[in-house]
Amino acid sequence: MTTHNPQDLVESLRNHLADPNAPLSFLLGAGASCAVPQKASSAPLIPNIQQLTTKCQDSACAENEEFSNAWEALSAECELREESPNIENILSRIIMKKEAVGEGETLCGLTRSQLTSLENIVRQTIVSATAPPENSIPTSVPHDSFANWLKLSARRKAVELFTTNYDVLIERSLERQRVPMFGGFVGGYQPFFHSESIDDSQLLPPAEWVRVWKLHGSVNWEICDRYADVRIIKGDYPGSGQTILPSYLKYHESRKMPYAAIIDRFSKTLNQDNSLLITCGYSFGDQHLNSIIYTALDTKQTSNVVCLRFGNISPGDELAKIAQEKPNLTVVGQNGGVISGKWGNWKLLQPLSQKTDSFMRFVFKNDPPEKGQEATPLTGQVLLGDFNSFCGLLKTMLPTGEAKDG
Known part of the structure; x- marks a missing residue:
């Protein structure tokens, strides 16, 4: 191997x-x-894309049942298009529908005014989640x-x-x-x-x-x-x-x-x-x-x-x-x-020396020794990511x- x-x-x-x-x-x-x-x-100060999507979904669904149903429909559309139903793709679909819907019509059960409101809720939730106040950093x-x-x-x-x-x-x-x-x-x-x-x-x-x-x-x-x-x-x-x-x-x-x-x-x-x-x-x-x-x-x-x-x-x-x-x-x-x-x-290839450990210790973690093993294993995990x-x-x-x- x-x-x-x-x-x-x-x-x-x-x-x-x-x-x-x-x-x-x-x-x-x-x-x-x-x-x-x-x-x-x-917990992370700034959420990842999945956590951010959940926050936006919770904010939208808390508004009313119509927004909750619309979110489910938008997520299903993303999956049908083989797109991840993350917040970027959801927001894209909200905006496209807002621009496509005619007066007196609905898309995903929402009027143009409601789609605009849903878009604003999503944007404000993103800002709230990704712009922490200075005293929280x-x-x-x-x-x-x-x-x-x-x-x-x-x-x-x-x-x-x-x-x-x-x-x-x-x-x-x-x-x-x-x-x-x-x-x-x-x-x-x-x-x-x-x-x-x-x-x-x-x-x-x-x-x-x-x-x-x-x-x-x-x-x-x-x-x-x-x-x-x-x-x-x-x-x-x-x-x-x-x-x-x-x-x-x-x-x-x-x-x-x-x-x-x-x-x-x-x-x-x-x-x-x-x-x-x-x-x-x-x-x-x-x-x-x-x-x-x-x-x-x-x-x-x-x-x-x-x-x-x-x-x-x-x-x-x-x-x-x-x-x-x-x-x-x-x-x-x-x-x-x-x-x-x-x-x-x-x-x-060989155990870390005092010189190499000065920088390797930040990015490499040796696997724990097996039972009865005295020497530190040469295998391990790289933490650069x-x-x-x-x-x-x-x-x-x-x-x-x-x-x-x-």
Whole structure:
């Protein structure tokens, strides 16, 4: 049976992260935000997509029986279309029906006015769940370590940070660490989204600035129609959820501008020579993003993607099977992974030394010894898919005395 040495994996990853010349980008999904616990419990501060869907369903069903029945019908429609009945797909279908229903007609048992009310309930629930008040956020969050590493990394090319998350935890941590960032908005009164500054490399800030691209919108983006043109602006926190971008609205009217520009940026980033994309907390549930990733891997042989997955995986999982056909796609699960197209479980070649344990202890956990066994097993679990562990690894790469949070 094939095995992979986790120490080789981690050392290779550290070398790539330390290379100042390599085009480096990250894609953070819901798992990165779920890594932050609430102050008073171990429950996630920000819910994952399934938990968020349940919260929205509970809010809708608590309103009245008509909304409850409509939710069941919308979920059934998603399943018939072989789509996951998650909140993004549910919200997409609500909006499509709101625009399709005629006066005096109903769809899923709801009038246009009722569909609008249901949409507003969903959006407000998303904002409430993903925009926690400041006093509920723990003193130290892994995003702080991530931001500190970005601040102290000497790079000749700007780091491109993409996220599907609605929350602003990463922006908060970057500001706490005084890291300059740019996300396509310009202005001082009501910063507005300026797509030209993304398309023109001469308008982009220098390498010292981190570029933060919110692929699915943000809790503090708003639609502003007070001018001759409709624009997306950065509004008050937490906002109304107007620009939470489900799959349908990503291609519709004013919402299309930020999504199309950022998606184009994502494609250009991946298609650079020797580019490296690291995903963490991303479940590969957005088929449009997946298509861009896989196309870049096929057409740009020097591009590489390292996918850090939370929990166990198997060689029969869809992503693992794809990685076995694409040698420049590395998939790292807790129990094993796919490297250079080959599946294998984790096994050290030799016990960890004092030197290697200084960084391996954050990301590798030895299996417990069997009864009567004295030596620590060489097998174990790789924890890189946990955003806390990944950020712990980043802290080990900082100069002595600089590994601090906040």
